[in-house]
Amino acid sequence: DTAVSQTPKYLVTQMGNDKSIKCEQNLGHDTMYWYKQDSKKFLKIMFSYNNKELIINETVPNRFSPKSPDKAHLNLHINSLELGDSAVYFCASSQREYDTQYFGPGTRLTVL
Amino acid sequence: AQKVTQAQTEISVVEKEDVTLDCVYETRDTTYYLFWYKQPPSGELVFLIRRNSFDEQNEISGRYSWNFQKSTSSFNFTITASQVVDSAVYFCALSEGSNFGNEKLTFGTGTRLTIIP
Numbered sequence: 001d002t003a004v005s006q007t008p009k010y011l012v013t014q015m016g017n018d019k020s021i022k023c024e025q026n027l028g029h030d031t032m033y034w035y036k037q038d039s040k041k042f043l044k045i046m047f048s049y050n051n052k053e054l055i056i057n058e059t060v061p062n063r064f065s066p067k068s069p070d071k072a073h074l075n076l077h078i079n080s081l082e083l084g085d086s087a088v089y090f091c092a093s094s095q096r097e098y099d100t101q102y103f104g105p106g107t108r109l110t111v112l
Numbered sequence: 113a114q115k116v117t118q119a120q121t122e123i124s125v126v127e128k129e130d131v132t133l134d135c136v137y138e139t140r141d142t143t144y145y146l147f148w149y150k151q152p153p154s155g156e157l158v159f160l161i162r163r164n165s166f167d168e169q170n171e172i173s174g175r176y177s178w179n180f181q182k183s184t185s186s187f188n189f190t191i192t193a194s195q196v197v198d199s200a201v202y203f204c205a206l207s208e209g210s211n212f213g214n215e216k217l218t219f220g221t222g223t224r225l226t227i228i229p
Contacts, residue, residue: 033217040221041221042219042221043203043217043219043222045217045218048216058216088155090157092157098145099162100147100159100162101147103156103157103159106157
């Protein structure tokens, strides 16, 4: 049973397009996150949601919009994709804000 | 502001050698949590350990052990009798616990460990 799942695993698209990445967790956790890992493997938080409410928004361009339809799902929509958006995006979840975070398998986004 | 430093960018050791990965952290909070994650070549992030700031006991799990020292703000990770399957990027991370609503994980830059057969 997959605990945190993301779709798609790979996403290749042209500059200027709009795309979405979906995340679902079946752990019953209250908090979900999006992280970005760049080409140098640096991991940085983008957003966190607690029970569908936005908690952290780390100065991410407003082209990125998270949406949480329920506490088991946190999707990431990206408008007007740019070359610099190419990265691996990880979704994670935890029971409470500072509990252990469990990560999804990642989505490798390539913008051409 | 919280910060995690992993000064070792890359380490290579021959199989069966012991290896220690260093992690130094900075925080002004008295309550915080430290983590290690493993990222194998397949790319997923695998949780290894979580430690809170009030528990300085060292931890051992099989060939893995962790040394937490508040006096030097370090949380080092040792692999004993390394194996090829240990080859991965290892991340140390910190979460502050008393800044309610901002308990994000701050990651170090990672240490790429290569075990040579």
